[in-house]
Amino acid sequence: MAYETIIVETRGKVGLVTLNRPNALNALNSTVLAEVLAAMQIFEANPRIGAMVLTGSEKAFAAGADIKEMQSKSYVDAYFEDFFVGWEQFARIRKPVIAAVAGYALGGGCELAMMCDFIIAADNAKFGQPEITLGVMPGMGGSQRLTRFVGKSKAMDMCLTGRTMDAAEAERSGLVSRVVPIGELLEEALKAAAKIAEFSLPAVMMAKEAVNRSYETTLAEGLRFERRLFHSMFALEDQKEGMAAFVEKRSANFRNQ
């Protein structure tokens, strides 16, 4: 498949999608949405792929939703097309997705990174929700996800003042899982994805589902959900293999069954 705004590659068991609109700092327009979703869905359906990495350029992961595409929309346009609803499909991808973020992750770019399962940031990364400076507010989940990541005070600060957070603050605040030198970003993200892809895919997917459930339910319900998924893992051959491998002091050979 030929893509206009992204580069799609596989590295072993890892699917790699690179946002590639250099002249617009990877601003997210409707073509980017359609292409990212198409590529991710192909990886999702490929049994040889165990994890994915989404990245951008050294200057920008993505500088936001495409302002030039949306500037002339009317309220009725936005309402009828349910503008941005398509990105919810990205958030529903069931295999793990790591965001490897260098440079600007602003507005929709920050929101897209937060839709991934975790964020590895380069030391030059800058996160922000500057929509307020454009006379609007976050619309791809920023007001909700950012608040869950960094708490009300910092989320309010970022959404109301439009200020950016550097990589060190983002790590301190829990927005990113690790910060690495820019030259090591892709390698580090691919290494983390390859590590995940070595494990039992059903166990990985259920772990992802359980962690995500914690955002949507009470603690009691979440604990019950986790326990039921955990019980179901005793039906997996991979559980037998993983535990036998430990006892026999050898590496596990997971078959994703």
Ligand SMILES: CC(C)=CC(=O)SCCNC(=O)CCNC(=O)[C@H](O)C(C)(C)COP(=O)(O)OP(=O)(O)OC[C@H]1O[C@@H](n2cnc3c(N)ncnc32)[C@H](O)[C@@H]1OP(=O)(O)O
């Ligand atoms: C509204 C909702 C719900 C979500 C959003 O995401 S709104 C967008 C939020 N993001 C922003 O407001 C950031 C906008 N961009 C900037 O402030 C700057 O581009 C920068 C600080 C990230 C980088 O500045 P720099 O001077 O290094 O680069 P520019 O010359 O400004 O940009 C290069 C090139 O890219 C175009 N660009 C950048 N961001 C966007 C964007 N979000 N949408 C569309 N186009 C964008 C910029 O216009 C320029 O292109 P031209 O040279 O053709 O003008």
